Amino acid sequence: xxxxxxxxxxxxSPGQSVVISCTGTSSDVGAYxxxxxxxxxxxxxxxxxxxxxxxxxxxxxxxxSGSRSGNTASLTVSGLQAEDEADYYCxxxxxxxxxxxxxxxxxxxx
Amino acid sequence: xxxxxxxxxxxxxPGGSLRLSCAASGFTFKDYGMHWVRQAPGKGLEWxxxxxxxxxxxxSTDSVKGRFTVSRDNSRKTLYLQMNSLRTEDTAVYxxxxxxxxxxxxxxxxxxxxxxxxxS
Numbered sequence: 204x205x206x207x208x209x210x211x212x213x214x215x216s217p218g219q220s221v222v223i224s225c226t227g228t229s230s231d232v233g234a235y236x237x238x239x240x241x242x243x244x245x246x247x248x249x250x251x252x253x254x255x256x257x258x259x260x261x262x263x264x265x266x267x268s269g270s271r272s273g274n275t276a277s278l279t280v281s282g283l284q285a286e287d288e289a290d291y292y293c294x295x296x297x298x299x300x301x302x303x304x305x306x307x308x309x310x311x312x313x
Numbered sequence: 314x315x316x317x318x319x320x321x322x323x324x325x326x327p328g329g330s331l332r333l334s335c336a337a338s339g340f341t342f343k344d345y346g347m348h349w350v351r352q353a354p355g356k357g358l359e360w361x362x363x364x365x366x367x368x369x370x371x372x373s374t375d376s377v378k379g380r381f382t383v384s385r386d387n388s389r390k391t392l393y394l395q396m397n398s399l400r401t402e403d404t405a406v407y408x409x410x411x412x413x414x415x416x417x418x419x420x421x422x423x424x425x426x427x428x429x430x431x432x433s
Contacts, residue, residue, distance in 0.1 A: 239419040254419040
């Protein structure tokens with residue numbers, strides 16, 4: 204079973220940039236492009252923010268961007284706004300008909 | 314617009330059964346796989362199960378194998394999750410999500426979720 208590791212928390216002031224990481228292995232994050240990021244506000248359903256590592260669905264602000272280096276994928280939130288305060292989850296197809304999520308990162312806007 | 318709406322949650326005793334439903338609209342349901350994902354109170358997201366477009370392939374996480382069954386009725390545009398032998402650790406909000414076209418990713422959109430509470 205794959206395990207994706209995210210920092211439990213991240214923070215930044217309005218207008219700043221924050222990077223949230225998601226670390227896996229060469230067998231998952233490093234091997235597949237089927238990687239996505241989700242935003243979840245308290246009491247709400249998750250919302251897709253980034254898919255296939257770098258692609259942004261229509262309607263998602265271009266302040267959100269995705270990247271990957273080796274076995275670590277990253278979500279960058281630029282120009283932080285108050286409404287960006289939420290939980291963020293990474294997810295990927297881990298092979299063997301198994302889909303996994305990271306443990307989640309709580310983003311606080313100071 | 315694309316929408317999925319879950320229903321069927323509730324309180325059930327350990328060892329009991331429950332069937333969740335997920336009604337889809339705004340897209341051609343029969344052309345897409347569908348996922349179930351759950352979130353225990355105060356915890357993160359956990360993938361539960363996937364069913365392929367025509368229902369011939371179903372996959373699930375190890376902790377629910379043999380207890381949960383995912384199915385679909387394309388004529389009714391509805392996804393189901395039959396949950397048997399429920400355990401307290403199955404307590405969670407259960408979300409359905411439309412699967413994307415590449416390795417059934419991404420999960421998009423998600424429903425609002427339905428709460429399942431397993432308690433005596």
